[in-house]
Amino acid sequence: MxxxxxxxxxxxxxxxxxxxxxxxxxxxxxxxxxxxxxxTTYAAIHERAKRVSNALKALGVAPGDRVATLAxxxxxxxxxxxxxxxxxxxxxxxxxxxxxxxxxxxxNHADDRVIFTDLTxxxxxxxxxxQIPGVKHFVVLSDEAHLGDQLPGALAYETxxxxxxxxxAWGGFDENTAAGLCYTSGTTGNPKGVLYSHRSNFLHTLVTxxxxxxxxxxxxxxxPVVPMFHANAWGLAFSAPAVGAKLVMPGQKLDGASVHxxxxxxxxxxxxxxxxxxQMLLQHLRATKGQxxxxxxxxxxxxxxxxxIVRGFRDEFGVDVTHAWGMTETxxxxxxxxxxxxxxxxxxxTQLQFKLKQGRAPLGIELKLVDDAEKDLPHDGSTxxxxxxxxxxxxxxxxxxxxxxxxxxxxxxxxxxxxxLDEHGFMQITDRAKxxxxxxxxxxxxxxxxxxxxxxxxxxxxxxxxxxxxxWDERPLxxxxxxxxxxxxxxxxxxxxxGKIAKWWTPDDVAFVEDIPLGATGKIDxxxxxxxxxxxxxxxAAASVGGAVALAAxxxxxIYAPEHSDHDDGAWLEWTxxxxxxxxxxQSQVQSGAKLQSPEAPADAVGPFRRx
Ligand code: ADP
Numbered sequence: 001m002x003x004x005x006x007x008x009x010x011x012x013x014x015x016x017x018x019x020x021x022x023x024x025x026x027x028x029x030x031x032x033x034x035x036x037x038x039x040t041t042y043a044a045i046h047e048r049a050k051r052v053s054n055a056l057k058a059l060g061v062a063p064g065d066r067v068a069t070l071a072x073x074x075x076x077x078x079x080x081x082x083x084x085x086x087x088x089x090x091x092x093x094x095x096x097x098x099x100x101x102x103x104x105x106x107x108n109h110a111d112d113r114v115i116f117t118d119l120t121x122x123x124x125x126x127x128x129x130x131q132i133p134g135v136k137h138f139v140v141l142s143d144e145a146h147l148g149d150q151l152p153g154a155l156a157y158e159t160x161x162x163x164x165x166x167x168x169a170w171g172g173f174d175e176n177t178a179a180g181l182c183y184t185s186g187t188t189g190n191p192k193g194v195l196y197s198h199r200s201n202f203l204h205t206l207v208t209x210x211x212x213x214x215x216x217x218x219x220x221x222x223x224p225v226v227p228m229f230h231a232n233a234w235g236l237a238f239s240a241p242a243v244g245a246k247l248v249m250p251g252q253k254l255d256g257a258s259v260h261x262x263x264x265x266x267x268x269x270x271x272x273x274x275x276x277x278x279q280m281l282l283q284h285l286r287a288t289k290g291q292x293x294x295x296x297x298x299x300x301x302x303x304x305x306x307x308x309i310v311r312g313f314r315d316e317f318g319v320d321v322t323h324a325w326g327m328t329e330t331x332x333x334x335x336x337x338x339x340x341x342x343x344x345x346x347x348x349x350t351q352l353q354f355k356l357k358q359g360r361a362p363l364g365i366e367l368k369l370v371d372d373a374e375k376d377l378p379h380d381g382s383t384x385x386x387x388x389x390x391x392x393x394x395x396x397x398x399x400x401x402x403x404x405x406x407x408x409x410x411x412x413x414x415x416x417x418x419x420x421l422d423e424h425g426f427m428q429i430t431d432r433a434k435x436x437x438x439x440x441x442x443x444x445x446x447x448x449x450x451x452x453x454x455x456x457x458x459x460x461x462x463x464x465x466x467x468x469x470x471x472w473d474e475r476p477l478x479x480x481x482x483x484x485x486x487x488x489x490x491x492x493x494x495x496x497x498x499g500k501i502a503k504w505w506t507p508d509d510v511a512f513v514e515d516i517p518l519g520a521t522g523k524i525d526x527x528x529x530x531x532x533x534x535x536x537x538x539x540x541a542a543a544s545v546g547g548a549v550a551l552a553a554x555x556x557x558x559i560y561a562p563e564h565s566d567h568d569d570g571a572w573l574e575w576t577x578x579x580x581x582x583x584x585x586x587q588s589q590v591q592s593g594a595k596l597q598s599p600e601a602p603a604d605a606v607g608p609f610r611r612x
Contacts, residue, residue, distance in 0.1 A: 009171065009173070009174065009175035009198070009199075010175040010198060010199045010202035010203065011085075011170075011171040011173065011175055011177070011179075011198040011199075011202065012082070012085050012086075012179055012198050012201050012202055012205075012238060013082065013085065013086040013170035013171045014171065014202075015202070015205065015238050015241055015242050016042070016045070016046050016049060016082045016086075016241055017046070017170070018241070018242065019042035019045075019046070019241035019242070019244060020042050020043050020046035022244060023042050023218065023241070023244030024041060024042055024043035024046075025041050025042075025043065026041060026042050026218075026244050026245070026246055027039055027040070027041055027246050027247075028040050028041065028042065028045055028075045028078065028246070028247045028248075028249065029075075029246070029247070029248045029249065029266055030073075030074040030075045030076070030248075030249040030251060031074075031249065031250055031251035031252075031253055031258070031262065032074060032251060033072060033074065033118045033119050033120055033141070033142065033251055033252055034119070034142060034146055038074075038075060040075050042241055042244075045075055045078055045079050045082075046082075047166050048079045048083075048161055048166075049078075049079040049080075049081075049082035049083040049086065050083070050086070050166040050167070050168050050170070051083070051161035051162075051164040051165065051166050052079055052080055052082075052083025052084070052161055052164070053083045053084075053086050053087045053168045053170065054164040054165050054166070054167075054168050055083075055139075055160045055161055055163070055164040056083065056084065056087065056089060056114065057087065057168070058164065059113075059114060059136070059137050060113075060136070061084075061087070061089050061113055061114060062089070063087065063088030063089060063173065063177070064088065064089065064090065064178065065089045065090065065113045065114075066089070066090045066092045066110045066111055066112045066113060066181060067080075067084045067089050067090065067091060067092065067112065067113060067114045067115075067116070068091075068092040068093070068094050068107060068110065068112040068114070068115045068116070068135075069081070069084075069091060069092070069093055069094065069115070069116045069117075069228070069229070070094040070096055070115055070116070070117040070118065070121045070124075070125070070229075071116060071117060071118045071121075071141055071228070071229070072118055072120070072227065072249075072250075072251045072252045073224055073225075073227055073228050073233060073249040073250055073251065074118075074141070074249045074251055075247075075249060076141045076157060077116075077141065077228055077237075077249075078228075078237050078247075078249075079161075080116045080141070081228070081237060085179045085180065085198070086168070086170035086171065087168065087170065088173050088177050090178045090179065090180065090181050090195070091179065091180045091181070092110050092112055092180070092181040092182070093180070093181075093182050093228060093229040093232070094106065094107070094115070094229060095183075095227075095229045095230065095520050095521070096120070096121050096124065096229065097520040097521070098191075098520050100124060100127060100128050102191060103124070103128060104128050104131045104132060105190065105191065106183050106191055106193075107128075107132045107134075107135065108131075108132060108134060109183075109190075109191075109193065109399075109400070110181055110183075110193060110399070111134050112132070112134065112135055113134065113135065113136055113137070114135065114136065114137045114138075114139060115135055115137075115138050115139070116139045116141055116157070117138060117139070117140055117141065117151075117154075118140075118141050118142075118252070119140060119141075119142050119146055119148075120252055122140070122148070122150040122151045122154075123150060125138060125151055126150050126151050129151070137155060138151055138153070138154040138155065139154070139155050139156075139157050139160060140154050140155065140156055140157060141157045142156060142157060142158065143156050143157070143158040143159070144156045144158070144159055173198075175197065175198050175199040175202070176197045176198070176199055177197060177198055178195050178196070178197055179196050179197055179198045179200075179201050180195075180196040180201065180232065181193050181194070181195050181196070181399060182194050182196070182229075182231060182232065182328050183328075184327075184328045184329065190402070192398040192399070192402045192403055193398055193399030193400070193402070194328050194329050194395050194398065194399070195398075195399045196232075196331060196393075199392070200331060200392060200393040201232075201235075201238060201331070201393070202238075203364060203392050203393055204235050204238075204331040204333065204364075204393040205235055205238040205239050205242050207333070207362050207363060207364045207365075207393070208234075208235050208239050208333050208362075209239050209242060209243060210362060210363075212336065212338045212362065213333065213336050213338070213362050214234075214235075214236075214239060214270075214272075214299060214322075214333075214336075215297075215338075216236075216239060216240065216243055216245050216270050217243055217245065218243050218244040218245060219245075219269075220243070220245040220246070220269045220270045221245065221246040221247075221248060221266060221267050221268045221269050221270070221294070222236060222240045222245045222246065222247055222248065222268070222269075222270045222271070222272075223247075223248040223249075223250060223259075223262060223263060223266070223268040223270070223271040223272075224236040224237070224240075224247075224249070224250075224271070224272055225250055225254055225259060225271055225272065225273035225277050226272050226273050226274065226302070230302070230521050230522075231302075231326065231327070231328045231331075231332035231521075232331070232332065233272075234272055234299070234301070234324075234326070234332055234333060235331065235332075235333065236272060245270075246266075248262055248266045248268055250262055254273075254277060255280060255284075256280040256281045256282075256283060256284025256285070257284050257288075259271075259277065259280075259281050260281060260284055260285065260288075260290055260292075263292060263294070263295055264291075264292075264293060264294070267294045268294060268295055269294055269295060269296045269297070270295075270296065270297050270298070270299075271295065271297075271298050271299075272298065272299040272300075272301075273298070273300065274300070274301070274302035274303060274521070274522045274523070275300055275302070275303055275304070275305050275306060275309055276518065276522045277522070278298065278300060278309050278313070279306075279309065282309065282312045282313070282316075285316075285317070286316075291317070292317045292318075292319055295317070295319050296319065296320065297319065297320045297321075297322060298313065298319060298320075298321055298322070299321075299322045299323075299324050299336075300321055300322070300323055300324070301323065301324035301325055301326060301333075301358075302521060302522065302523060303522075303523045303524070304323075304356075304358070304429060304447055304451055305321065305323045305355075305356065306451050306454050306455060307352070307356055307451070307455055308454070308455050309321065310323075310352060310355055310356065311352075314352075321355060322336055322337060322338055322355075323336070323337040323355055323356065323357070323358060323359060324336040324337070324358070324359065325358035325359065325427065325429060327415060329394060329395040329413060329415070330365070330389060330391075330393065330394050330395075330415075331393040331394070333362075334361070334365055334367075334389060334415075335358050335359040335360055335361050335362075335365065335367070335427050336359045336360070336362065337354060337355050337356075337357050337358060337359030337360070337426065338359065338360075339351060339354060340360070340424060340425075342424060343424060343426075354424070354426055356428075357422075357426045357427065357428040358419070358426075358427050358428055358429050359426055359427060360424070360425045360426055360427065361425065361427075364391045364392060364393065365389060365390075365391045365394070366389065366390040366391055366412070367387065367388070367389055367421065367427060368387075368388045368412060369383075369384075369385040369386070369387060369388075369419060369420070369421050370385050370386050370388060371385050371386070372386070374408065377421075379421040379422060379423060379425070380420075380422070380423070381420055381421070381422030381423065381426075381428075382420060383420060384418050384419060384420050384430045384443060384445070385418065385419070386414055386415075386417075386418060386433065387414075387415045387417045387418065387419040387427065387429070388408065388412035388413060388414050388415065389412060389413055389415055390407075390410070390411050390412045390413065394413055395413055416432055416433050416434070417429050417431070417432060417433065418430050418431045418432070418433050418436050418443070418445075429447065430443075430445035430447060430448060431443075431445050431446055431447050432526070434526075435447075435465070435466075435526050436466075437464070437465075437466035437474050437475070437476050438466065438473050438474050439466070439469075439472045439473060439474055439475055439476070439504070440471075440472045440473065440504075441473075442504075444466075444476055444504075444505050445505075446463075446464040446465060446466070446476065446526075447464075448501065448505075449464045449476060449478065449497065449501055449505060449507065450462040450463050450464040450478070450524075452496075452497055452500050452501065453478055453480060453493060453496070453497065456480075456488075456492075456493060456496050458482050458483055458486040458488050458492075459480050459481070459482060459483070459493075460481045460482060460483045460484075461480075461481040461516045461524070462478060462479065462480050462481070462516075463478075463479045463516050463524045463526065463529055464476050464477065464478050464479070464507065465477055465479070465526055465529055465530050465533060467508070467509075467533065467536055467538050467541075468541070469508070469538060469540065469541045470541055471541075475507075475508040475538055475540060475541070476505065476506075476507040476508060477507055477508065477509050477510075477511065477533065477536065477538065478493060478507040478509070478510045478511070479510075479511050479512075479513050479516060479529065480493060480510060480511070480512050480513065481512075481513055481514065481515060481516050482512060488512065490509070490510040493510045494506060494507070494510065508538045508539065508540040508541075509538050509539055509540070511536075516529070517529060
């Protein structure tokens with residue numbers, strides 16, 4: 001027997017309709033790419049998004065066509081999203097931090113018809129234009145006055161929507177219609193597209209609105225620092241209008257000072273970003289004796305949150321941290337570390353240990369932990385295995401069936417993460433499956449060691465990788481980037497780890513490096529580090545193969561010049577630093593530093609690496 005309730009397709013246009021109807025005057029504030037702060041409302045965004053829909057139709061965009069955005073978080077970007085999705089076209093978010101050749105691959109694979117772009121990215125598009133012939137129109141998210149001639153034939157967004165009518169019907173199609181497309185960063189193989197449906201986005205929005213998940217409310221002011229091009233800004237461009245929260249969009253300025261300014265001037269109560277952004281904010285606040293007078297809660301995910309960040313926010317600024325885990329394939333929120341009743345009854349310090357875990361599953365996410373033979377593993381908080389997920393906003397297959405069948409017989413998707421689950425259902429990531437260090441048949445969690453090492457007062461960043469070892473297969477190597485002006489020794493770091501990790505997890509060596517490369521989504525790029533360290537010989541490995549003296553005296557570890565990037569042109573570097581751009585600059589420094597670090601260099605040469 002079928003139920004007799006209304007058939008009301010779960011399409012995302014209804015979210016903005018709702019915001020217009022019931023929170024129409026609520027503000028959306030953006031730091032525009034042109035510079036000034038721009039204020040608008042949900043009602044105005046709704047009207048302009050409708051104009052976007054008509055403009056796209058006039059450009060020949062039909063339902064199912066892919067329309068890309070290469071843009072920062074701004075009100076215009078939100079208009080473009082809803083304008084695209086409302087007519088059944090597919091909004092494909094492009095990550096500008098990818099290398100040009102990856103962007104070309106992704107744009108062609110997705111068969112994008114139109115690209116909305118911020119002024120910032122015109123040089124990138126001008127450089128690759130010949131290689132993306134399927135793109136028929138470029139729309140610059142600005143006005144005629146700023147258009148310039150970098151991308152001949154590009155259309156000015158403001159002119160385009162001014163000329164379009166706001167009279168268009170949204171929705172009216174099946175809720176399983178594709179709404180969004182986002183490619184994973186492709187750390188293994190080519191990037192793969194995750195194709196969200198209206199239904200999956202709508203359900204993800206409902207779930208993340210829950211008090212134990214993001215828990216934002218109409219009274220909140222929300223600053224999504226996490227970019228809309230990185231896993232949909234964790235759904236905030238849907239959930240904020242859904243609840244009627246004020247939205248503050250940071251544009252391209254994601255450094256500590258700019259984020260702090262917006263937090264304070266706009267009265268932000270809730271924000272979300274990856275740990276590196278918060279690290280920069282805390283450093284800025286400490287250096288300037290800044291305060292956070294309105295911020296109550298931050299959600300941190302994308303990579304594991306270091307304890308020092310949770311304590312810093314709590315003890316110095318009275319801000320509560322919610323640690324969350326997810327991936328492009330889970331829309332993206334998968335778990336969040338909000339306490340259940342038993343944990344809430346514990347003292348603060350015990351609760352903090354649960355906050356550092358990635359947390360528990362909300363309704364709509366099923367989790368399981370299995371070994372390599374697919375056998376279920378116990379939820380004892382210490383046995384680690386492969387983490388698998390299922391649910392209505394978890395990927396079923398990749399776009400164009402890349403990778404074939406990606407679900408197991410029970411319909412679960414293998415996240416590629418290695419994790420534990422405890423008796424409270426709290427999941428803790430111990431590693432990416434490909435980063436886990438296999439030593440003597442046992443697994444060592446690289447993340448656990450690097451998180452502890454990153455908590456050393458002298459450390460700015462730490463990374464641990466497995467390095468080949470003739471006896472144990474692999475042994476851990478700890479790389480440390482010290483804070484400016486600090487000096488340290490291998491012994492100091494090994495002592496710091498003592499008692500905090502099992503003895504056999506102790507890194508075989510510590511190397512001090514000028515920089516630790518981050519990938520396109522601000523995470524430590526282990527693949528690149530492994531690649532650069534592939535000739536590195538551990539002192540212990542040298543000893544165990546004999547000829548200790550000769551091998552131990554092998555050249556200092558070298559860090560190789562970064563791969564060529566089209567982003568190394570002037571325009572890219574002129575941007576206000578965001579974590580990754582800072583990285584681009586430091587990579588060039590590493591490149592020049594690497595020359596100093598030739599084997600002939602004197603022992604005290606200041607190069608990218610110093611060995612204690
Ligand atoms: P990528 O950054 O590779 O494009 P995602 O943004 O989808 O892809 O990243 C998903 C991965 O990021 C997860 O599978 C997990 O390994 C890692 N991750 C996300 N959140 C956390 C977290 N809170 N702690 C540890 N790792 C995390």
